[in-house]
Amino acid sequence: MTTIHEPARETEVLTRCDVLVVGGGSAGTAAAIAAAREGARVVLAERYGSLGGLATGGLIALLLTLDDGLGRQVIGGICEEVTRRMREKGGAFHPPAEEWGDEDPEKIDHYRKWGLVWGGARARHRVRYSVAYDPEVMRLVLNEMVTEAGVDLIFHLWGADALVKDGRLIGVAFQSKAGRQAVLADIVIDATGDGDVFASAGCAFDHVSVHPWLWLRVGGVRELERVLAEGAPFFRTPNAEQVLFPWGSMASLNRKIDATNPRDLTFAEIECRRLVMEEFEKLKSSRPELAEAHICNIATQLGITESRRLEGRYILSIEDRGKPFEDAIAITGHWTKYGAVYAVPYRSLQAREFPNLMAAGRNISVDHRTHNATKEIPPCMTTGQAAGTAAAMAIGLGGELARVDVARLRDRLQQAGGIVDYPFDSPVS
Ligand SMILES: Cc1cc2nc3c(=O)[nH]c(=O)nc-3n(C[C@H](O)[C@H](O)[C@H](O)COP(=O)(O)OP(=O)(O)OC[C@H]3O[C@@H](n4cnc5c(N)ncnc54)[C@H](O)[C@@H]3O)c2cc1C
Numbered sequence: 001m002t003t004i005h006e007p008a009r010e011t012e013v014l015t016r017c018d019v020l021v022v023g024g025g026s027a028g029t030a031a032a033i034a035a036a037r038e039g040a041r042v043v044l045a046e047r048y049g050s051l052g053g054l055a056t057g058g059l060i061a062l063l064l065t066l067d068d069g070l071g072r073q074v075i076g077g078i079c080e081e082v083t084r085r086m087r088e089k090g091g092a093f094h095p096p097a098e099e100w101g102d103e104d105p106e107k108i109d110h111y112r113k114w115g116l117v118w119g120g121a122r123a124r125h126r127v128r129y130s131v132a133y134d135p136e137v138m139r140l141v142l143n144e145m146v147t148e149a150g151v152d153l154i155f156h157l158w159g160a161d162a163l164v165k166d167g168r169l170i171g172v173a174f175q176s177k178a179g180r181q182a183v184l185a186d187i188v189i190d191a192t193g194d195g196d197v198f199a200s201a202g203c204a205f206d207h208v209s210v211h212p213w214l215w216l217r218v219g220g221v222r223e224l225e226r227v228l229a230e231g232a233p234f235f236r237t238p239n240a241e242q243v244l245f246p247w248g249s250m251a252s253l254n255r256k257i258d259a260t261n262p263r264d265l266t267f268a269e270i271e272c273r274r275l276v277m278e279e280f281e282k283l284k285s286s287r288p289e290l291a292e293a294h295i296c297n298i299a300t301q302l303g304i305t306e307s308r309r310l311e312g313r314y315i316l317s318i319e320d321r322g323k324p325f326e327d328a329i330a331i332t333g334h335w336t337k338y339g340a341v342y343a344v345p346y347r348s349l350q351a352r353e354f355p356n357l358m359a360a361g362r363n364i365s366v367d368h369r370t371h372n373a374t375k376e377i378p379p380c381m382t383t384g385q386a387a388g389t390a391a392a393m394a395i396g397l398g399g400e401l402a403r404v405d406v407a408r409l410r411d412r413l414q415q416a417g418g419i420v421d422y423p424f425d426s427p428v429s
Contacts, residue, residue, distance in 0.1 A: 011173055011182050017043040017152065019391040020185035022159040022172055025053020026377045027361025027384035028191030029142050030078045034388030034416070035189075036149035040395060042388075043183050044146065045157040045174060048301075051142040053193060055377045056135040057301035059215040061237065061244055062115045063094075066378050067129035068422070069338030071101020074331040077418035079381040082141055083131050091137025093238050095127050102127040113228045115235035115244060119336040126338060134238050157181075159192060162201035162357075169201055169354040186399040187356045187391040191384060194260050195308035195363040203353045204311035208368060209256035209264075213248040213303030214272040217296040218280075222289045233283075242296055247276050248303070259307040268302055305362075305375060312365030313402075314347035316374070324424050327406045329386035329413060331422045332379035334372070341422055342373055346406055349387050356399035360387035382418065389413055 019035040021028045024046030032044035054060045063083065066075040086092035095102075095111055102108075108125045111117050116130040146153050157174040163182060164170070171184035190197035195205055218234065219241050221227060228236065234243040249268070252275050257264035276298060284290045321342055328343035348365040351357040359365065361380040373379065389412050390404050397403040410420045 011180055014174070014181035014183055015043060015152065016184045017041045018185065018395045019043075019187045019189065019388065020045065020172060020183050021189045021191055021388070022197050023053065023191035023193060023361070024051045024153070025191060025193055025361060025380070026055045027380040027387075028053070028189065029146060030381040030384030031189045031191055031360045031388035031391070032151045032153070033078060033145050033149045034385040035392045036151045037416070038389055038392030038412070040392040041152070043152045043154060043185065045154050045159060045172070045183060047156070047158040049155045050139055051146065052135065052138050054301060054303065056139050057299060058303050059135055059217065059244070059297070059299040060303065060377065061133050061135050063131035063133065063378050064116075064118065064335035064376050065128045065130045065333050067100050068333040068341045069126060069128060071126065073097075073100070073129055074333050074341065074419055074422060075378040075382050077382060077413065077416055078385045079378045080417060082138065082145070082381065083133075085141040085144070086133050086137045089137050089140070091134035091238055092131050093133070094129065094131040097129075099127045100129045113236050115246070119338070123336075124338060130335075132235070132237060159196050160200075162188070162197050164201060169357050172197060187358070187394055187401065189358050189360050189387045189391060190310075190363065191360045191387075193304070193307070193362050195310055195359065198310050198351055198357060198359060198363075199260075199308055201351070201354060201357060203351045203357070205308045206311060206368070207258075207260070207308045208306050209258045210305050210307070211248060211250045211253060211256050212259075212268040212272055213246070213305075214276050214299055215247060215303060216245045216276060216280075216298040217242045218245055218293050219296045220293040222292065227289045247279070249275065252279070259302075259304040265302065272302060273298065306368070306371055307363075309363055309371060310351060310359040310365040312348055312359065313350045313352055314345050314365060316342065316344060316348045316366040316370050318367065318369045320370070322424050324422070328420050329390070329409060330379060330382040331419050332373050332376070332382070335376055340373065341424070342370065343422060343424075344374060344379070344383060346386070346390065346404075346409065349383060349390070350401050355401060356394070358387045358391065358401060360384040385416070385418060386413060389416070
């Protein structure tokens with residue numbers, strides 16, 4: 001590798017806060033709201049001009065899942081509040097509580113058409129507590145909630161470098177059109193999805209490459225009822241005029257990409273957009289019901305399931321499925337499995353190397369297989385809420401996250417509508 005030497009320079013301090021959240025996806029937004037509601041001075045820094053990350057810009061417009069697959073709700077708190085607020089604006093659809101866990105094939109078939117039932121053909125399917133929503137309504141709701149909570153939200157700030165002084169993380173340097181500026185904080189939450197902050201700070205992490213996705217919304221499908229009944233490669237959405245196409249590159253792209261490598265991302269952006277248009281045109285000519293269909297919008301962000309994952313104080317693994325933890329701060333089911341439940345320990349959010357650094361969302365400390373359960377939007381919001389709450393509680397403790405009283409943290413999360421316990425001993429069907 002060729003390098004150049006950059007001279008040391010003075011960096012302007014943009015602002016100071018108690019809790020700095022980097023990344024305004026589902027996890028970071030929930031973290032910022034939770035910390036601010038607990039009274040912390042919070043800065044939420046996001047590289048783009050909108051909140052939600054993949055949940056909005058990636059058009060991943062399905063909250064999978066807020067239940068265990070057997071009819072029991074396992075996710076509440078901010079995720080449920082977002083759902084309620086979206087529903088009140090006509091932007092969310094989900095099965096009513098009395099249907100969760102229902103095995104009626106007709107109901108399952110009905111909700112599958114909304115993208116709310118997944119899993120193999122041999123699974124004993126049930127109605128899930130999952131939500132189809134309009135990403136524009138989610139953007140609106142997240143903006144409202146962040147504003148109401150008093151979060152200092154700053155868009156168009158790209159987290160560039162963790163700032164470490166005398167072995168302590170003191171904040172993050174950002175790059176923007178205003179140049180390089182620092183935000184100093186007692187506690188930092190890395191909710192970038194790709195672990196940009198913990199990687200820059202020198203923490204241990206795992207890293208994988210993936211096939212990218214590019215979801216899109218399409219209008220003008222004829223005879224929608226019939227087409228859906230016969231099995232279609234798309235889902236109904238809260239907007240009756242549009243369907244959601246979950247396009248993925250596995251069949252058409254000859255390699256996986258590293259989502260932290262700009263050259264790989266450039267390749268994927270160009271190829272996936274070309275392939276989506278090409279395949280959509282082919283579909284139109286081969287399926288009469290799509291003859292007059294048109295693309296309403298293609299995700300502005302590539303769908304990246306996974307890149308860096310923190311190797312934190314505890315790495316949650318597949319062996320931990322069905323296992324209680326005394327420091328559980330979240331419970332999650334699995335979007336394709338029924339009764340596959342994980343408790344997420346507080347330690348899986350904490351970095352080993354810095355006492356005041358946490359991860360939230362899809363880059364928390366879990367192994368590759370467990371990630372499939374913890375990466376979904378509801379658990380991302382939940383680990384975000386837990387991280388934000390813990391951060392606020394650590395302010396008076398010198399920012400030392402490990403000193404937070406876990407019993408009190410779990411209480412606070414429950415008081416805020418969260419679910420942190422699960423009856424793991426009960427029989428699973
Ligand atoms: C194809 C696909 C299908 C999926 N299907 C579903 C589904 O049906 N249902 C479901 O619930 N989940 C699904 N998921 C998973 C889910 O969408 C994501 O895992 C989840 O949204 C991740 O949330 P997050 O907040 O952790 O990360 P992200 O949504 O990636 O948010 C990270 C945020 O940080 C910002 N950011 C990144 N780097 C920086 C930086 N250096 N400085 C400042 N800001 C930065 C980004 O712009 C973004 O806003 C799917 C994922 C993919 C890719």
